[in-house]
Amino acid sequence: MATRRSARLLPGPPPQTPALSATALSPSSQGEVAPTRLDDRAGPSSRRSANSISISKPATLVVKDPNAPSREIYGFVFYLAAWAAWVAYILWAVVPDEYLRMVGITYFPQKYWAVAVPAYACMIWVFIYWFYLASNLLRVPALDSTATILDSHTVTRPAAAILAEIEHPQAIPALADIPVSTVHRVMFPDEDDDNKDDD
Numbered sequence: 051m052a053t054r055r056s057a058r059l060l061p062g063p064p065p066q067t068p069a070l071s072a073t074a075l076s077p078s079s080q081g082e083v084a085p086t087r088l089d090d091r092a093g094p095s096s097r098r099s100a101n102s103i104s105i106s107k108p109a110t111l112v113v114k115d116p117n118a119p120s121r122e123i124y125g126f127v128f129y130l131a132a133w134a135a136w137v138a139y140i141l142w143a144v145v146p147d148e149y150l151r152m153v154g155i156t157y158f159p160q161k162y163w164a165v166a167v168p169a170y171a172c173m174i175w176v177f178i179y180w181f182y183l184a185s186n187l188l189r190v191p192a193l194d195s196t197a198t199i200l201d202s203h204t205v206t207r208p209a210a211a212i213l214a215e216i217e218h219p220q221a222i223p224a225l226a227d228i229p230v231s232t233v234h235r236v237m238f239p240d241e242d243d244d245n246k247d248d249d
Contacts, residue, residue, distance in 0.1 A: 139164070199230050 142150070143164035150158060191197040207226040215223050234241075 142158055143161065147158075147161075150156075205226045206229075207224065211224050211226075215221065
């Protein structure tokens with residue numbers, strides 16, 4: 051009695067099947083542990099779900115070349131190089147020239163560049179915003195130009211698309227430019243009502 055119970059609790063070696071993840075161990079009538087397919091002892095609905103997620107298929111492994119450096123190595127090397135460059139910059143900017151010459155470092159730029167390069171970089175960063183805004187204003191036509199209403203890049207909606215939107219109001223409309231008259235009606239509805247009253 052005790053041997054049968056211990057035989058049921060201690061399974062044997064795992065079965066040699068390609069679908070090891072879809073195999074369960076179940077006790078047999080002789081007290082041994084026999085492999086059972088999960089989709090064999092379940093109903094048809096679970097068989098369908100097991101097949102739909104492809105549990106019984108073995109996974110395909112992609113083996114990378116062990117000699118090829120990975121992104122982690124490149125990232126770590128870049129991290130170390132950035133810290134080394136930062137420390138070298140701070141030492142060059144702060145330590146007097148006499149101490150650098152005593153150590154044996156004789157070729158280095160003037161200290162002026164330790165302040166000038168960061169100052170220029172900060173000012174360029176600020177002026178890029180204004181330069182980008184000014185270049186956009188130069189390229190945009192004037193407000194009284196007809197190119198702000200229609201130009202060569204205008205995409206108008208065909209009548210069929212408008213009818214389709216009326217028939218299917220939940221549908222997402224096609225990408226197109228909105229006519230100025232439509233924008234005016236939406237933005238200034240009171241003026242349209244006043245014009246109708248005057249007529």
